[in-house]
Amino acid sequence: MLQCYFTARSISPFISCQLSTTSVRTHSSPSPPSPPPLLSFSAKSTPDSLSSPACALQCTHFQSCSGCTHEFDLHRPVIVEEATQFFNNLGVSDFTFDSCKLWGWRCRAKLAVRGSSTSPMIGLYQEGTHNVVDIPDCKAHHPNINAAVQLLKRGITELNVEPYDEDQGTGDLRYVQMAVTTYSTSLPSSERYKNGKIQIALVWNSRSETSQNSDKLNALANFLWKNGGARSNTHLVHSVWANFQTSSNNVIFGNRWRHLLGERDFWEHVGGIDICLTPSSFGQANTQAFDSLLRKLQKYVPYGASVADLYAGAGVIGLSLAATRKCRFVKCVEVNKESKLSFEKTVERLPDRVDGSISWHHADTSKDPLTWLVGSDVVVVDPPRKGLDASLADTLRDIASLKRKVKSLSKSPHLTDKKDEKRPWVLRAKEETVQIGSTALEPNHSLPQTLIYISCGWESFKEDCKMLLSSNAWHLAKAHGFNFFPGTQSIEVLAIFKRGQGVPQKKKKVLKKKKKPTVRVASSPHIRLSSSSK
Numbered sequence: 001m002l003q004c005y006f007t008a009r010s011i012s013p014f015i016s017c018q019l020s021t022t023s024v025r026t027h028s029s030p031s032p033p034s035p036p037p038l039l040s041f042s043a044k045s046t047p048d049s050l051s052s053p054a055c056a057l058q059c060t061h062f063q064s065c066s067g068c069t070h071e072f073d074l075h076r077p078v079i080v081e082e083a084t085q086f087f088n089n090l091g092v093s094d095f096t097f098d099s100c101k102l103w104g105w106r107c108r109a110k111l112a113v114r115g116s117s118t119s120p121m122i123g124l125y126q127e128g129t130h131n132v133v134d135i136p137d138c139k140a141h142h143p144n145i146n147a148a149v150q151l152l153k154r155g156i157t158e159l160n161v162e163p164y165d166e167d168q169g170t171g172d173l174r175y176v177q178m179a180v181t182t183y184s185t186s187l188p189s190s191e192r193y194k195n196g197k198i199q200i201a202l203v204w205n206s207r208s209e210t211s212q213n214s215d216k217l218n219a220l221a222n223f224l225w226k227n228g229g230a231r232s233n234t235h236l237v238h239s240v241w242a243n244f245q246t247s248s249n250n251v252i253f254g255n256r257w258r259h260l261l262g263e264r265d266f267w268e269h270v271g272g273i274d275i276c277l278t279p280s281s282f283g284q285a286n287t288q289a290f291d292s293l294l295r296k297l298q299k300y301v302p303y304g305a306s307v308a309d310l311y312a313g314a315g316v317i318g319l320s321l322a323a324t325r326k327c328r329f330v331k332c333v334e335v336n337k338e339s340k341l342s343f344e345k346t347v348e349r350l351p352d353r354v355d356g357s358i359s360w361h362h363a364d365t366s367k368d369p370l371t372w373l374v375g376s377d378v379v380v381v382d383p384p385r386k387g388l389d390a391s392l393a394d395t396l397r398d399i400a401s402l403k404r405k406v407k408s409l410s411k412s413p414h415l416t417d418k419k420d421e422k423r424p425w426v427l428r429a430k431e432e433t434v435q436i437g438s439t440a441l442e443p444n445h446s447l448p449q450t451l452i453y454i455s456c457g458w459e460s461f462k463e464d465c466k467m468l469l470s471s472n473a474w475h476l477a478k479a480h481g482f483n484f485f486p487g488t489q490s491i492e493v494l495a496i497f498k499r500g501q502g503v504p505q506k507k508k509k510v511l512k513k514k515k516k517p518t519v520r521v522a523s524s525p526h527i528r529l530s531s532s533s534k
């Protein structure tokens with residue numbers, strides 16, 4: 001078994017990786033090695049020991065599967081070096097990089113189902129093709145995802161369920177989404193992760209639950225529940241859902257969802273709050289790393305702040321801030337209306353002490369982006385991999401010159417009851433708005449002084465970052481990286497921008513020791529003190 005031991009020293013944390021032969025993971029023993037919960041180090045100077053090859057993937061599917069691109073040094077994707085340099089050039093010399101689990105970290109997977117009922121294949125496409133690679137022993141998956149995939153394969157074979165044939169458009173089962181909940185208050189916290197339960201969403205090749213192959217769907221759901229549900233010997237399955245999709249394009253999910261068996265609500269605990277996620281709303285794949293990002297993010301939001309959470313999904317970030325930073329108001333903006341229900345359920349479980357104004361808006365943040373920014377002290381953006389929509393990026397870049405325009409917006413048109421409002425996207429947003437607490441506090445004419453950018457797309461982030469800084473309206477104050485996707489080239493970035501040009505980082509001062517008249521002091525590196533020395 002591979003194990004990385006991480007020991008934080010006072011200044012430069014140290015990692016040593018060791019290889020033991022006791023347990024290379026096999027199909028029957030799916031537990032991945034469990035590194036300590038969080039490794040954090042300054043990304044600036046890497047001790048040589050960090051590049052030990054022992055923190056390796058060791059996955060039999062590597063190279064045939066497109067999921068992982070890096071086999072070694074899972075704790076430190078190559079891109080960290082580039083990121084460190086990039087931020088250093090922009091005046092942030094203390095970029096940090098945090099790692100959680102290196103194996104078994106993926107709590108959410110969308111997998112294609114192909115092959116035949118006697119020999120089903122469940123996995124990812126081979127790079128650049130539509131050939132599915134079977135990945136029963138994936139090292140990135142939470143082990144219970146692999147166990148649920150194995151159970152699903154049994155069900156497919158025993159019940160003669162036909163995997164989808166892309167060329168013909170025939171077959172029953174197209175994809176499966178497996179999401180892990182590690183939320184279980186009946187277990188000690190140390191036991192929760194490994195006992196995660198799977199919400200299985202079967203993407204069925206039919207229009208609805210009344211289509212002719214629906215008997216097979218019900219039989220498969222019953223099979224999964226009987227053999228993996230709450231009353232089975234191996235309680236593995238949290239719930240079974242169906243999604244109906246007949247389109248011949250590459251879109252995985254159709255619009256119709258049905259809850260079939262098990263608990264309907266799927267809870268997780270991150271960022272200090274309980275969150276509810278329906279299978280149709282966005283959820284982060286790496287639950288533990290997301291939790292550590294949220295905890296860091298919270299520190300950059302002043303108590304009582306007004307926050308706009310753009311690209312909000314189910315509002316997890318905004319609601320976590322509402323609870324932990326006692327925000328005056330939080331406004332979440334999301335284009336996928338499926339996330340609304342998750343938001344509403346999460347709000348129901350917020351602690352009583354959360355008493356600010358909280359709202360969720362079904363809207364495209366690229367339309368009239370300024371209206372979403374007005375009245376907030378802090379804006380959080382968490383866009384998809386392609387980065388910020390151009391109109392929002394332009395607005396943020398030009399924010400310093402928009403004060404006059406803001407004054408002319410007597411109130412955010414998205415929030416008013418203006419009878420003459422005709423813009424369809426504004427009307428839609430109003431229809432789908434969820435408002436909790438009073439609106440009386442909203443809005444004033446302030447524009448954000450802090451911009452918190454969460455990025456899963458390094459290339460687009462670099463472009464957006466340069467663009468935001470180009471007008472001198474913002475400066476970069478802090479940046480952190482998180483190992484959200486070990487085995488890949490991707491990292492998650494949390495970047496904090498503040499308004500204005502900022503103070504350039506001071507060069508280290510060289511304090512000359514005053515010569516005492518009677519003693520000669522030899523020239524020595526020890527008398528060089530910097531402002532950061534202790």
Ligand SMILES: C[S@@+](CC[C@H](N)C(=O)[O-])C[C@H]1O[C@@H](n2cnc3c(N)ncnc32)[C@H](O)[C@@H]1O
Nearest residue numbers: 282311312313334335336364365366382383384
């Ligand atoms: C990376 S996810 C982040 C979700 C959320 N912040 C979270 O952590 O759970 C990006 C989200 O942005 C949404 N989105 C994409 N384009 C958008 C737009 N133009 N306006 C509003 N939301 C958008 C997607 O539907 C998705 O939920």
